Amino acid sequence: MSADTFDIQAVSPMREGPAERKGNAVANVERSEFVLEVNNFSVDYGVGENMVRAVNDVTLHLRRSKVLGVAGESGSGKSTLVYAMTRLLRAPGVISGGSVTLNFTSRDDEKEFTTLNLVTASEKELRKIRWSHVSIVLQSALSALNPVLRVGREFDEVLKTHRPDMSKAQRRARAVELLTMVGLNDDRLARYPHELSGGQRQRIMIALALALDPDLVIMDEPTTALDVVTQREIISELHDLRSRFGFALIFITHDLSLLVELADEIVVMYAGEIVERAGASELYEAPRHPYTLGLLNSFPPLHGPRRELSGIPGSPPDLSDLPAGCNFYPRCPFAMSRCENEAPALTAIENSDRSVACWLHSSDSSVPVPVELSRTVNPARNPVTTLKERP
Amino acid sequence: MSEAVLSPAQLSARHLTRHFTTRVPGRFLTAKRVVRAVDDVSLDLFEGRVTAVVGESGSGKSVLARMLARIVTPTSGELVLEGSPIPVRSKRTLDYAAKVQLVLQDPYASINPVHRIRHSLERPLLIHGANKGEVETLAKAALSRVSLDPPERFVDRYPHELSGGQLQRVSIARALCVKPDVLLADEPISMLDVSVRLGILNLLRGLCDDERLAILYITHDIASARYIADETIVMYAGQIVERSRGTALVDEPTHPYTQLLISSVPDPSDPTSQDPQKREHATFEVANVGCRFAPRCPFAMDVCRTDDPPDFIVGEDHTSHCWLHASEPEAAVEVAPPKRRREGEPTKA
Ligand SMILES: Nc1ncnc2c1ncn2[C@@H]1O[C@H](COP(=O)(O)OP(=O)(O)O)[C@@H](O)[C@H]1O
Ligand SMILES: Nc1ncnc2c1ncn2[C@@H]1O[C@H](COP(=O)(O)OP(=O)(O)O)[C@@H](O)[C@H]1O
Numbered sequence: 200m201s202a203d204t205f206d207i208q209a210v211s212p213m214r215e216g217p218a219e220r221k222g223n224a225v226a227n228v229e230r231s232e233f234v235l236e237v238n239n240f241s242v243d244y245g246v247g248e249n250m251v252r253a254v255n256d257v258t259l260h261l262r263r264s265k266v267l268g269v270a271g272e273s274g275s276g277k278s279t280l281v282y283a284m285t286r287l288l289r290a291p292g293v294i295s296g297g298s299v300t301l302n303f304t305s306r307d308d309e310k311e312f313t314t315l316n317l318v319t320a321s322e323k324e325l326r327k328i329r330w331s332h333v334s335i336v337l338q339s340a341l342s343a344l345n346p347v348l349r350v351g352r353e354f355d356e357v358l359k360t361h362r363p364d365m366s367k368a369q370r371r372a373r374a375v376e377l378l379t380m381v382g383l384n385d386d387r388l389a390r391y392p393h394e395l396s397g398g399q400r401q402r403i404m405i406a407l408a409l410a411l412d413p414d415l416v417i418m419d420e421p422t423t424a425l426d427v428v429t430q431r432e433i434i435s436e437l438h439d440l441r442s443r444f445g446f447a448l449i450f451i452t453h454d455l456s457l458l459v460e461l462a463d464e465i466v467v468m469y470a471g472e473i474v475e476r477a478g479a480s481e482l483y484e485a486p487r488h489p490y491t492l493g494l495l496n497s498f499p500p501l502h503g504p505r506r507e508l509s510g511i512p513g514s515p516p517d518l519s520d521l522p523a524g525c526n527f528y529p530r531c532p533f534a535m536s537r538c539e540n541e542a543p544a545l546t547a548i549e550n551s552d553r554s555v556a557c558w559l560h561s562s563d564s565s566v567p568v569p570v571e572l573s574r575t576v577n578p579a580r581n582p583v584t585t586l587k588e589r590p
Numbered sequence: 591m592s593e594a595v596l597s598p599a600q601l602s603a604r605h606l607t608r609h610f611t612t613r614v615p616g617r618f619l620t621a622k623r624v625v626r627a628v629d630d631v632s633l634d635l636f637e638g639r640v641t642a643v644v645g646e647s648g649s650g651k652s653v654l655a656r657m658l659a660r661i662v663t664p665t666s667g668e669l670v671l672e673g674s675p676i677p678v679r680s681k682r683t684l685d686y687a688a689k690v691q692l693v694l695q696d697p698y699a700s701i702n703p704v705h706r707i708r709h710s711l712e713r714p715l716l717i718h719g720a721n722k723g724e725v726e727t728l729a730k731a732a733l734s735r736v737s738l739d740p741p742e743r744f745v746d747r748y749p750h751e752l753s754g755g756q757l758q759r760v761s762i763a764r765a766l767c768v769k770p771d772v773l774l775a776d777e778p779i780s781m782l783d784v785s786v787r788l789g790i791l792n793l794l795r796g797l798c799d800d801e802r803l804a805i806l807y808i809t810h811d812i813a814s815a816r817y818i819a820d821e822t823i824v825m826y827a828g829q830i831v832e833r834s835r836g837t838a839l840v841d842e843p844t845h846p847y848t849q850l851l852i853s854s855v856p857d858p859s860d861p862t863s864q865d866p867q868k869r870e871h872a873t874f875e876v877a878n879v880g881c882r883f884a885p886r887c888p889f890a891m892d893v894c895r896t897d898d899p900p901d902f903i904v905g906e907d908h909t910s911h912c913w914l915h916a917s918e919p920e921a922a923v924e925v926a927p928p929k930r931r932r933e934g935e936p937t938k939a
């Protein structure tokens with residue numbers, strides 16, 4: 200798939216004239232409306248015969264202060280994508296293609312708009328942007344926090360490293376402020392991680408991620424290990440923090456219903472590829488990809504008559520043995536003959552701001568689109584406004 | 591429903607209780623703390639019915655399942671299998687193990703990874719007295735029952751060669767091999783991929799409808815309980831706080847904890863479910879005296895802090911362990927037997 204089949208064009212953030220190259224970064228560029236631009240990004244595990252492609256040709260662009268949801272079942276490449284994007288990927292994982300551009304305002308005296316390709320950035324350049332501009336919250340807060348450090352020390356270390364200008368008292372004051380922000384009492388600073396509940400630890404991870412006021416926060420299944428009541432509290436907390444601080448958010452989960460409530464835009468991944476991208480309510484009310492439809496039908500409802508749901512037949516894909524054509528072909532209830540050998544590319548749907556990788560929606564398809572996959576969004580009923588009042 | 595009530599329960603739990611004493615290291619002294627993991631839980635599992643137990647982690651679901659499977663010895667209470675009381679303090683018999691089978695959450699942990707699937711199925715059959723000549727046929731039949739077809743494709747594979755959903759089917763097949771009457775499924779879908787969860791739920795429902803198994807379905811996901819249950823039980827801190835026939839308690843929850851649980855589930859189809867208002871943060875404090883939910887309950891009254899409520903009838907086959915329902919006219923009947931008071935609890939006024 201080439202970048203131009205994708206419906207958001209990659210904007211060139213560079214300004215003619217006095218743009219200034221600083222290593223892999225280019226400073227003094229025009230301010231981009233996107234905080235992150237990922238283009239044709241691929242990631243492999245291993246080499247040679249045993250190589251599997253865990254992320255394949257992913258393109259996504261995230262606007263400032265927006266929430267991008269990444270959905271997909273386990274093994275679809277969600278974690279690999281964000282680890283690789285932020286260069287936290289470890290061997291045997293390797294980035295095998297594409298670019299990841301972060302656009303930010305530098306924190307030094309010049310406060311210049313800067314653009315940095317994270318794929319080629321040096322460790323030194325990465326250290327500058329990590330935490331200050333991009334921060335990550337992982338699923339298991341227990342393993343992310345150092346078990347022998349009191350929570351207060353954890354805050355102190357982060358601030359000491361990135362804000363050498365702060366005094367000890369200022370760091371302590373900031374730590375208290377951050378804890379209060381996530382609804383925790385400052386007496387938690389004296390605790391060790393094991394003395395806290397899962398929800399409290401995850402709140403602390405969120406507070407740490409926000410410590411340096413980043414432009415982009417990435418959360419990989421931050422609530423999956425938590426109980427539903429705690430999850431709900433953290434989600435509304437997050438909503439609150441976002442409207443106060445305006446960071447952009449990439450939120451990864453296998454729980455599509457949760458994303459529909461939280462995200463502005465959702466991408467659905469299957470076998471390492473984006474198979475559908477749409478606004479959250481469009482995706483929920485009018486899915487276009489058979490896999491998205493299957494996922495939505497995999498959650499039993501809390502209301503309405505009880506009826507049998509079928510979920511998605513078959514098993515999740517095996518990356519080392521993918522079908523020749525569409526990856527979803529073996530499980531797809533709508534599969535056609537061309538799907539067996541030809542892989543559909545992620546393509547913009549005409550007159551819309553969404554894309555799908557499925558032959559059913561191809562302009563040359565002779566098969567009518569099934570009703571389930573051609574519903575229109577009911578504009579009278581937009582169920583996802585409450586959590587997302589946006590200016 | 592009425593015919594089911596007439597036939598005796600396959601397995602009944604009467605006032606099952608299990609306390610654990612744990613040591614809490616303090617600065618100077620190690621304190622002893624009693625965790626009331628399961629407290630006075632009674633339930634009946636009938637053939638052809640799915641009973642769902644819903645609760646957050648730590649509410650006592652697994653301890654309850656293990657007591658029903660007789661892997662954990664109750665502190666008090668009794669079990670009745672097909673009408674006969676079971677001496678719970680004695681060792682579990684082979685016969686009991688065959689009749690009551692437990693399926694666990696993580697199939698990768700419960701199926702031995704070094705053996706082929708065949709071995710995992712044939713071993714319990716041999717233990718339970720099948721002869722060598724028939725085990726292969728029985729093992730394959732069990733795989734077919736869980737829709738792993740054709741069984742020949744699966745018997746010689748190793749666990750890591752199967753997906754999580756397929757392996758959970760194997761662990762259900764292993765439980766079915768010995769022809770149990772009761773299947774206890776402890777969070778059987780929570781570790782599985784979203785797309786295959788319904789397949790397992792439909793399988794359980796099918797076993798219940800077609801083969802008349804009595805099934806206990808344990809979950810933290812109240813929507814999945816609503817999907818398959820004939821009776822739904824909500825547990826909080828070791829106690830049953832609400833129970834109803836079918837899913838009445840999901841449609842009309844009466845206990846503040848059930849209400850909190852339901853309102854927390856992401857539900858894009860219900861605009862009112864998304865309460866943008868910041869909630870008070872959950873305290874995980876469980877009260878030792880009075881209603882255990884009182885520290886978190888927005889409706890807590892004085893009586894809640896001193897007396898544990900009984901179960902009040904709030905509808906047909908629907909009870910709620912909450913003082914809020916004390917004054918309702920039809921709730922005048924207390925269904926629960928008077929509670930035995932525990933040491934240190936104040937006397938009821
Ligand atoms: N260290 C590794 N070596 C080999 N394959 C890996 C490794 N880590 C992940 N994978 C594979 O990459 C795929 C994507 O994994 P992951 O990104 O963790 O998916 P998700 O986060 O969506 O569950 C999976 O098929 C997984 O088996
Ligand atoms: N062997 C044990 N020793 C001490 N406490 C235990 C033991 N097993 C369970 N518990 C406690 O009992 C309570 C209920 O646990 P469990 O039944 O596993 O909950 P659930 O399955 O609902 O998550 C928890 O507070 C747990 O810590």
Ligand code: SF4
Nearest residue numbers: 525528531538557558
């Ligand atoms: S391309 Fe074909 S097989 Fe793939 S999702 Fe679309 S209809 Fe199904």
Ligand code: SF4
Nearest residue numbers: 881884887894912913
């Ligand atoms: S008994 Fe009281 S504290 Fe307990 S749930 Fe009912 S109202 Fe709340």
Ligand SMILES: [Mg+2]
Nearest residue numbers: 277278279419
């Ligand atoms: Mg992951």
Ligand SMILES: [Mg+2]
Nearest residue numbers: 651652653777
């Ligand atoms: Mg459990």
